[in-house]
Amino acid sequence: MASLTAIGEDEIGSKGTGDEFYAWCARGELRLRRCNACREWCHVPRVTCPNCAAIDWAWERVKGTGRVYTWTVVHRAMHPAFMGDVPYAVVVVELDEGPRIVSGVVDCPLEALEMEMPVEVVFERSDRWGDRVLPRFRRAPGSKALRGAGGIAR
Amino acid sequence: MADPKRSAACIVGIGETKYGRDKGASHTNLALQLEASIRAIADAGLQRRDIDGIMPFQNLANAEEIVANLGCDRVRFAATVAMGGASPVASLALAADVLAAGRASAILIPAGWAAFSGPRTRELVLDPARLPGGVIAGDYYFPHGYTAPMQWYAVMAQRHMYEFGTTREQLGAVAVAMRKHAQLNPNAVMRGKPMTMADYLASPMLADPYKMLDCCIETDGAAAFVVTTEERARDLGRPIVRVEAAAAAQPHPADEITNRKNIFETGLGRAAPEAFGRAGVRPTDLDFAMIYDCFTFELIHQVEELGLCARGEGGPFVEGGRIELGGELPINTHGGLLSEAHVVGMNHVVEAVRQLRGDCGTRQVANAELGVVTGWGDFGDGSVAILSRR
Numbered sequence: 001m002a003s004l005t006a007i008g009e010d011e012i013g014s015k016g017t018g019d020e021f022y023a024w025c026a027r028g029e030l031r032l033r034r035c036n037a038c039r040e041w042c043h044v045p046r047v048t049c050p051n052c053a054a055i056d057w058a059w060e061r062v063k064g065t066g067r068v069y070t071w072t073v074v075h076r077a078m079h080p081a082f083m084g085d086v087p088y089a090v091v092v093v094e095l096d097e098g099p100r101i102v103s104g105v106v107d108c109p110l111e112a113l114e115m116e117m118p119v120e121v122v123f124e125r126s127d128r129w130g131d132r133v134l135p136r137f138r139r140a141p142g143s144k145a146l147r148g149a150g151g152i153a154r
Numbered sequence: 155m156a157d158p159k160r161s162a163a164c165i166v167g168i169g170e171t172k173y174g175r176d177k178g179a180s181h182t183n184l185a186l187q188l189e190a191s192i193r194a195i196a197d198a199g200l201q202r203r204d205i206d207g208i209m210p211f212q213n214l215a216n217a218e219e220i221v222a223n224l225g226c227d228r229v230r231f232a233a234t235v236a237m238g239g240a241s242p243v244a245s246l247a248l249a250a251d252v253l254a255a256g257r258a259s260a261i262l263i264p265a266g267w268a269a270f271s272g273p274r275t276r277e278l279v280l281d282p283a284r285l286p287g288g289v290i291a292g293d294y295y296f297p298h299g300y301t302a303p304m305q306w307y308a309v310m311a312q313r314h315m316y317e318f319g320t321t322r323e324q325l326g327a328v329a330v331a332m333r334k335h336a337q338l339n340p341n342a343v344m345r346g347k348p349m350t351m352a353d354y355l356a357s358p359m360l361a362d363p364y365k366m367l368d369c370c371i372e373t374d375g376a377a378a379f380v381v382t383t384e385e386r387a388r389d390l391g392r393p394i395v396r397v398e399a400a401a402a403a404q405p406h407p408a409d410e411i412t413n414r415k416n417i418f419e420t421g422l423g424r425a426a427p428e429a430f431g432r433a434g435v436r437p438t439d440l441d442f443a444m445i446y447d448c449f450t451f452e453l454i455h456q457v458e459e460l461g462l463c464a465r466g467e468g469g470p471f472v473e474g475g476r477i478e479l480g481g482e483l484p485i486n487t488h489g490g491l492l493s494e495a496h497v498v499g500m501n502h503v504v505e506a507v508r509q510l511r512g513d514c515g516t517r518q519v520a521n522a523e524l525g526v527v528t529g530w531g532d533f534g535d536g537s538v539a540i541l542s543r544r
Contacts, residue, residue, distance in 0.1 A: 018293030044290050044410055070313040070417070073362040078279055078302035090300045092309055092412045100412045104298045115316045129296040 017045035024059060026133040030121045031059040032099060043099035064121035065140060066095040073110050081128045093119055093137050107138045162396040163250035164387035165541070167198025167380035168504045171266065173343050173373050173495035179271040183214045186376035187264040188223050194378035195224075199390045200260055205380070207231035207258030209245040211265035211498060212238075213284070220264060231258040238286065238531025239446055240402060240421065241265070242499045243539050247400035249381045259386060265500045266376020274372055275302070286532035287409045304369060304449065306411050306533065308361040311451035313417055315363060318466035320454065322363065324473055326354040328450040329367045329492055331478045336489030338479070338517040343373050344493040368450040370491035377500035379507065393511045393543070399432035400539035401425040402529075411533040422459040422528060422536025430461065433540040437462045441522045442509055443483055444502035446530035447490040456528050457485075459536065479517055487517045499529045503539070510543040 017033070024031040033045040037054035041062075048055050071091040077083045089110055094100045105113070106122055119137035126134050169190045187210070195202055205226045208217045217232035231252055235241040242265055249261040269275070278284060279302045282292035295301065314320050333349040336342035349367065357367040387394055403421040405414055430436065437460060445460075447453040454468035462483065463471045471477070477485040488494045488505040495501055508514050509522045522543070529537035 018289070021293070043413065044294050050407070069412075070309040070316070072305055072308035072312060072364075074299060074305060074360075075358070075362070076360045077299065078275070078304065079296070079299065080280075082299040082301070085299060088299055090298055090305060090309070102295055102298055102300050102412055115313070126297060128299065129292075132297055134297050 020059065021045060022132045025123055025135055028123050029061050030064045030135050031061050032095075032097070033057045034060040041097050041099050043101055062095055062097045064095075066093045066119060066137075068092070068113065068115060068117040068119055068137075069094040069100055070115065071113050073113070085128070089113055091119075091137060101135065103134070104136050105138065106136045112139070161254075161384045162398060163253045163381050164384050164397065165246075165379050165395045165503070165507050166382050166387045166390055166392045167194040167196070167200065168377070168507050169193025169195070169197055169379070170341065170377045170497075170501065170504055171375050173341050173375035173497065173501075175270045175343055175371070175373055177271065179268065179374055181268040181271055181374050183267045183272070183376075184219060184223070186266040186268065186374065187215050187220060187378065190266055190376040190378040191220065191224060191262055191264045194262065194264075194380050197392075198260070198380040198382070199392055200380065202226055203228055204260050205229065205262045207249065207252060207261035209233055209235065209249060209261060209263045211241055212236050214265055214267050214498075220262075226262075231261065235402075237402060237404070237421075237529070237535040237537065239448060239499050240529035240531035240535040240537040242503055243400065243527055243529035243537035244402035244535075246379075246381060246397060246503065246539050247402050247537060250397050250400055253381065253383050260380060260382045262378060262380055263500075264376065264378035265498050267498070268374045269372045269496055270374045272374070287411075290410055304364055305361045307449055307452060308364050309412070310417055310455070311363050311449070314451065314455070314466075318469065320451075320469035322355070323351065324454065324469035325363065325368055325450040326351050327472050328447065328453050328477070329354050331472070331475070332447060332486055332490045332492040334478055335487050335517060336493035338515075339488050339494055342489040342494040343371060344489060363451070364449055370448050370496045371493070373495040373497070375495045375497050375501075377497050377504050379500070379503055395507045395510045396542045396544055398435065398524075398540040398542050399429040400537070401429040401432070402535070402537035403428075404536075405534045408533060408535065418455065418458075418465060420455065420459050420530075420534040420536050422456055422530065422538060425536050425538050426460045429538045429540050435524060435540060437526075439524055440483060440526055442487060442506070442519045442525045443485045444488075444506045444525065444527040445485055445490075446499045446502060446528050447486060447492050448496075448530060450492070452530055453485065453490075456530060456536075460526065460528065460538065479519070484519050487514060487519060502527050502529075506541050510541060
């Protein structure tokens with residue numbers, strides 16, 4: 001309850017940058033905001049660059065690869081839209097470019113989920129919360145070299 | 155050690171309703187808070203009209219309606235801190251400054267809700283606009299089913315278990331300790347319902363690693379406390395509980411829980427050194443701690459962020475009865491949010507005061523003179539108060 005701002009559901013996305021983010025997803029491209037001044041990546045998208053305060057962004061394409069930084073498997077949905085999906089995984093993927101992104105997995109049995117598991121983006125349509133093409137992640141067996149990269153210090 | 159000559163804000167009155175889970179109850183948030191407030195004011199030895207400052211909890215009641223109901227016609231300070239469960243202790247920190255500045259002389263801090271018989275968490279979380287993050291949660295969390303506090307914090311717990319080897323049994327040790335303490339507390343909702351580690355391990359998984367018994371309980375109830383200046387407190391002839399120092403802070407960024415440079419960074423990690431520094435005491439001086447235990451790992455996490463141990467050592471810290479009554483540092487002697495009631499952390503402040511007054515009966519910490527209370531809210535906002543009996 002950090003924000004008291006009363007926002008109707010229909011405004012969510014249209015007032016933020018979500019529409020642009022998901023428009024790229026619908027074209028099969030994962031793009032994040034990158035500052036044209038200092039070249040820092042930023043996710044979630046912001047109005048100004050938190051690093052240099054410039055208001056000069058480009059939506060730049062990321063490789064779409066990264067590692068599972070952490071995850072949870074939800075066995076009891078707290079929102080009715082997801083009750084038919086349990087158990088399902090929520091993963092936080094640390095992209096190779098640095099930012100982390102909240103997502104889910106496809107083609108991955110839940111018991112196979114592992115920390116630092118290399119993954120790559122795929123796009124999947126979902127109507128659970130709005131009707132959107134979402135960036136989801138699948139295992140990337142070919143990118144084993146990524147295993148162990150990053151880790152604790154960031 | 156803290157300087158007893160320096161004037162400090164004092165908590166002079168505490169009040170609570172009965173805490174319960176009665177399906178047929180028809181409480182309102184407001185009525186519960188008024189009942190607790192009237193008790194707190196009476197406990198302080200004050201008249202209702204003496205209250206000239208009020209700091210209600212966001213979204214649970216507003217200042218105007220509380221003031222109107224209580225007939226407090228001299229209010230000159232009203233503010234609400236927007237830090238979720240960190241708000242009560244953050245409000246205490248702000249109240250101390252307001253008193254020192256002379257902007258008010260007696261401040262009421264009430265909070266409470268009908269979280270069992272009224273709207274339940276699962277209903278409150280349907281609209282991301284009501285949640286920390288707002289648009290961000292709606293755009294980037296909800297589409298993936300990442301919709302509730304249990305799930306937001308679960309990913310932190312999971313990473314902690316991976317990086318530091320924190321175990322399932324260490325999470326369980328927190329749940330078991332809280333339940334044990336609740337058996338000694340007549341107002342604890344889980345009194346008469348003891349729990350063993352085997353019970354804990356057998357409880358159903360909700361959001362890995364959180365099982366049902368890792369989660370706080372939804373209850374009806376409210377609590378309130380009154381803060382005044384030390385001079386006024388001494389005039390009232392009430393037991394003195396001094397706020398040696400209190401502070402609050404947010405992690406960065408505060409509105410997005412997954413993109414911090416270090417995922418374990420919290421507001422408390424910055425507020426705690428400030429509070430201990432200003433109080434002039436060390437974590438090892440504490441006789442007890444009341445830690446906001448919305449989920450088991452959050453207690454372990456805050457033990458670390460408070461500086462009671464190093465980051466990563468919170469798991470071993472809570473094992474072996476160390477946080478139980480009779481242990482090295484008793485934590486949440488009332489049973490906490492996990493086993494007393496979820497009163498957004500107000501009950502932690504009340505219990506700390508009760509310990510320092512020596513009013514805890516069978517769960518009294520012997521010679522309790524110095525204690526700490528924390529608050530945790532939203533995506534890791536933190537607050538801390540160091541309280542003493544002097």
